[in-house]
Amino acid sequence: RRLIDETQWIRQDSPADGGARSERYLKAMWEQEFQTRLMSGSEEGMQEWVRRSLDQLEKKQAVASDYRQFAKDVAGELDKALRQLPAAASADAGGRPPLEETRRFYCRAQYERWFADLLHPVLQGIRRKTEEHDPITSFVTEYMCTHLDEDINLDMMADKLNITSGYLSTYFK
Secondary structure, eight states: OBSSSSOOOOOOOOTTTGGGGOOOSOOHHHHHHHHHHHHHTOHHHHHHHHHHHHHHHHHTTOBHHHHHHHHHHHHHHHHHHHHHSOHHHHGGGOSOOOGGGGGGOOSHHHHHHHHHHHHHHHHHHHHHHHHHHOHHHHHHHHHHHHTTTSOOOHHHHHHHHTSOHHHHHHHHO
């Protein structure tokens, strides 16, 4: 069945064509963008990523099982990301909505709410962790605030922290 608000003929997929729908929706580029937006802790960025992904599914005229598979893929990527986070940040992931609940969804808005409920606590934990306990980011931010009248560049900041400028650039981003 499709996620539309119209009468539709619904048929059970036969085992022969069940494999055609089992393709993985999170391609390498999407996975990387998901990880980047997740680690940024940006709620707006993640919501925009979810909307774009659902737009893609809609454009492909995806059926309900495709949306469920996408939700399962996102939940899997989230679990993978949580395993890489420190315990304090990943502890905020409790109370996530169950994937099984997506079986009853009949419209896109329900998926948008489900993704928001899934991602909000994790994003909040990541934001809190990076804002409160990140010594590199805190040092750079404090230094910049107290030395606004000086010429500050990436190499100088990296030297003060005894790290390479490439690492600082990637880390701070």
